[in-house]
Amino acid sequence: MVLPPSQRLWVGMLVVLVVTELPEALQKCIFDEVQAQARVVRAAPKHPDGPPNERRLRAQADQEPPLTSGQQTNPPGRRASPLRGLTVTQTRSLRKMAAPASPQPIRIRTWTPTESNNLSEAEKEKLEAAVEEAVRMVSSLLSVSRVEGPLLLRRDINKYCKFLWRNSSIANYNRCGRANHNYRTERCLDVTIPDDHLAGCDIYTEADSPRRTELRPGGAGLPSTDYLLYLHVQATDKCRAEPNVLAYAAHCQTDTRGRPVAGVVVICRDGLSGATYSHQATVQTVIHELFHALGFSKDLFHTWRDCSSNSQVGAGCSPRGKVTHSDGSAQVRIYTPSVISALQRHLASADPELGGPLENLHAPSGGVSSHWESRLLQGSIMAAVLGDSTTVRIDRVTLAALQDTGWYTVDLSRAQSLVWGDGAGAMFGSLATCRNKSSAFFCTGSGFGCHYLHLHKGECQTDQYLEGCRVYKPLKNESECWKEGNGREEDWSGEIFGFHSRCFFSNLTRQNRSEVLLSGSSVEGRCYRHRCSGANRYQVQVSGSEWVDCTAGDTIQIKGYQGLVHCPDGRLCLYADITPPSDLVPTFPASNASDPPETLPSAQSWSPLRPPAELTAASALCVTAAACLLAAAAAAACLLAAAVCVSYRKCCSCRVRIHSAPEDHTDL
Ligand SMILES: *[C@@H]1O[C@H](CO)[C@@H](O)[C@H](O)[C@H]1NC(C)=O
Ligand SMILES: *[C@@H]1O[C@H](CO)[C@@H](O)[C@H](O)[C@H]1NC(C)=O
Ligand SMILES: *[C@@H]1O[C@H](CO)[C@@H](O)[C@H](O)[C@H]1NC(C)=O
Ligand SMILES: *[C@@H]1O[C@H](CO)[C@@H](O)[C@H](O)[C@H]1NC(C)=O
Ligand SMILES: *[C@@H]1O[C@H](CO)[C@@H](O)[C@H](O)[C@H]1NC(C)=O
Ligand SMILES: *[C@@H]1O[C@H](CO)[C@@H](O)[C@H](O)[C@H]1NC(C)=O
Ligand SMILES: *[C@@H]1O[C@H](CO)[C@@H](O)[C@H](O)[C@H]1NC(C)=O
Ligand SMILES: [Zn+2]
Numbered sequence: 001m002v003l004p005p006s007q008r009l010w011v012g013m014l015v016v017l018v019v020t021e022l023p024e025a026l027q028k029c030i031f032d033e034v035q036a037q038a039r040v041v042r043a044a045p046k047h048p049d050g051p052p053n054e055r056r057l058r059a060q061a062d063q064e065p066p067l068t069s070g071q072q073t074n075p076p077g078r079r080a081s082p083l084r085g086l087t088v089t090q091t092r093s094l095r096k097m098a099a100p101a102s103p104q105p106i107r108i109r110t111w112t113p114t115e116s117n118n119l120s121e122a123e124k125e126k127l128e129a130a131v132e133e134a135v136r137m138v139s140s141l142l143s144v145s146r147v148e149g150p151l152l153l154r155r156d157i158n159k160y161c162k163f164l165w166r167n168s169s170i171a172n173y174n175r176c177g178r179a180n181h182n183y184r185t186e187r188c189l190d191v192t193i194p195d196d197h198l199a200g201c202d203i204y205t206e207a208d209s210p211r212r213t214e215l216r217p218g219g220a221g222l223p224s225t226d227y228l229l230y231l232h233v234q235a236t237d238k239c240r241a242e243p244n245v246l247a248y249a250a251h252c253q254t255d256t257r258g259r260p261v262a263g264v265v266v267i268c269r270d271g272l273s274g275a276t277y278s279h280q281a282t283v284q285t286v287i288h289e290l291f292h293a294l295g296f297s298k299d300l301f302h303t304w305r306d307c308s309s310n311s312q313v314g315a316g317c318s319p320r321g322k323v324t325h326s327d328g329s330a331q332v333r334i335y336t337p338s339v340i341s342a343l344q345r346h347l348a349s350a351d352p353e354l355g356g357p358l359e360n361l362h363a364p365s366g367g368v369s370s371h372w373e374s375r376l377l378q379g380s381i382m383a384a385v386l387g388d389s390t391t392v393r394i395d396r397v398t399l400a401a402l403q404d405t406g407w408y409t410v411d412l413s414r415a416q417s418l419v420w421g422d423g424a425g426a427m428f429g430s431l432a433t434c435r436n437k438s439s440a441f442f443c444t445g446s447g448f449g450c451h452y453l454h455l456h457k458g459e460c461q462t463d464q465y466l467e468g469c470r471v472y473k474p475l476k477n478e479s480e481c482w483k484e485g486n487g488r489e490e491d492w493s494g495e496i497f498g499f500h501s502r503c504f505f506s507n508l509t510r511q512n513r514s515e516v517l518l519s520g521s522s523v524e525g526r527c528y529r530h531r532c533s534g535a536n537r538y539q540v541q542v543s544g545s546e547w548v549d550c551t552a553g554d555t556i557q558i559k560g561y562q563g564l565v566h567c568p569d570g571r572l573c574l575y576a577d578i579t580p581p582s583d584l585v586p587t588f589p590a591s592n593a594s595d596p597p598e599t600l601p602s603a604q605s606w607s608p609l610r611p612p613a614e615l616t617a618a619s620a621l622c623v624t625a626a627a628c629l630l631a632a633a634a635a636a637a638c639l640l641a642a643a644v645c646v647s648y649r650k651c652c653s654c655r656v657r658i659h660s661a662p663e664d665h666t667d668l
Helices: 031-037 081-085 088-096 121-141 237-241 279-294 337-347 396-404 514-519 613-621 626-642
Strands: 108-111 142-144 161-164 176-179 201-203 213-216 227-234 245-254 260-268 324-326 332-334 448-450 457-461 471-474 501-506 524-534 537-541 547-551
Touching (some): 176 201, 279 396
Parallel strands (some): 108 227
Antiparallel strands (some): 161 176, 448 457, 501 524
């Protein structure tokens, strides 16, 4: 954090995302739009990497020697330590591999152009902490066959060359015969790539002679780097044109296997300065954008590779070809093996039609977007809409998609649990089923209730992505049951707010409140304290009451109150990683009795996505600026402790959806 800004190199990743404070104002993720404008330099596939008939990725004449040597294997001696972060199964399968090049955690290096350095110290710290955490997370999840030697980006021959030798029977076939004298430099979206990151280029003025003149010398490249992330902080036109755009991204260069090796994330400056700034939300935004820029992009789906027959990621793989197809109900899905099995496992269905569903809003009819359909994968980090940061999950289906790119080995066991639709069957989330009461995840009407994670009170609402389906969305304010200080003086409803509180459907009223009693009280979301006594088993405590067993799926009465509390089934005391923000570990236990029995860590600060300590250490060692990283990590920890995330974020693509979503469906 103390490096001169112009030389700041950290490990990082890209994301395109939008953040909103107002739940109703849908924010747009402009990834697809931005990526369409980005010029991508693609390396021609090398023969040893794939079948001889592997087609060229683009009719580009970039036959120059590949500038990135990521395909080579690592020295055998460098394998051991990163394996410690992997599961037993993975370790075993890695051992079976041919000796060279077991995948290792991806080294993402962030480079910030000098134009980005007009930030206050406070803004810089926020940004570095968020990007560093996002990069560390992504590196702990994805492994690659590492780039050997410095990473050098290639120059675009179509830019620097005015005349290309096209005759395939001459020695200088596909080389540049005449320079374009207007050629200046290479760009990654808005960022000018420093010459030091770029390979040189030569001009061959004679058809068959090896004589050449150097147009540009080669740069030094970036050591210990598998992915170069240009991080640009700006109030760009795109940021201004689209209010609530927090960030956007694009990949700019792919290697001979099609793996993106460089990309840019533009962070909109205003997003760093607002009073509603949230560290966790920014980390998620960066991860979202990074996943786009690493391969979760409609422009890259068709270049994903099938490496199943090969023990080594990236080597000897074959192109998957088209992976997106429409299912029987015109839902476009990604059909690749890990995605299918992750979704089948998630929905507890063996239906072979269950590919990864893609968002259709703003996509051309039957077209593809770079987000999951939010009716089916609400809460996923790659859904088009990201809500409150406590509700966003780095889920298994998303990790499976990254695995199916063929460029990464992904530790699927470290996915966060996705409660939405868990075990709900093949029809879950379809327009046919969401509008009747057959699913506990959707609601009808417009009443108050609980967000499906039960961390927040909610209101039954829809949005353009839901296509008329309705869900309980967190209220605009004071919606968090876990936040001490929410809630009013009125204790007629018996609410308790605090770390161990969750949302329950309830119409409890104190027996003393005669006026409420007369009119009765409607069922809505209320916050009561809970403690786990087993899987899906828990007790509830209401203001002034004893602990009462709450049988999942039942309703209970509370002494001193009229009305009922509904006990949710399959939501509480089941997912160890669904908790309030972990830095909110209660400092004031409301009472002695409130400590939950330690049967399940439902309310503890535990997250499977914190990188294992060894892994973090291993990746940090690979980074030249290790000291800088550690400092940033410390800052991240401090920021984490202060972060309370209430902003509501949405991200969307910018296409025309197939089905137009009626504005209101209160009658359903
Ligand atoms: C830097 O910020 C100042 C004020 O914050 C502004 O006036 C100036 O134009 C900015 N410079 C650049 C290069 O963005
Ligand atoms: C290509 O080059 C060869 C050898 O120089 C020559 O014989 C042939 O005519 C050329 N073909 C074309 C289409 O120019
Ligand atoms: C809900 O939709 C499903 C699928 O169309 C149907 O089988 C079921 O009968 C519907 N239930 C109600 C209550 O309408
Ligand atoms: C939310 O905030 C607004 C304005 O600050 C206030 O009028 C409203 O009563 C609040 N709603 C709740 C549920 O606290
Ligand atoms: C009900 O009201 C009486 C007096 O009005 C009071 O003594 C008692 O504590 C109240 N009970 C509850 C549960 O609030
Ligand atoms: C609470 O709601 C139930 C239905 O869930 C209803 O039968 C009961 O009368 C309600 N009680 C009060 C006090 O409103
Ligand atoms: C918990 O209760 C015990 C006795 O019931 C008491 O000695 C102790 O101080 C209490 N602890 C707290 C934190 O209130
Ligand atoms: Zn996006």
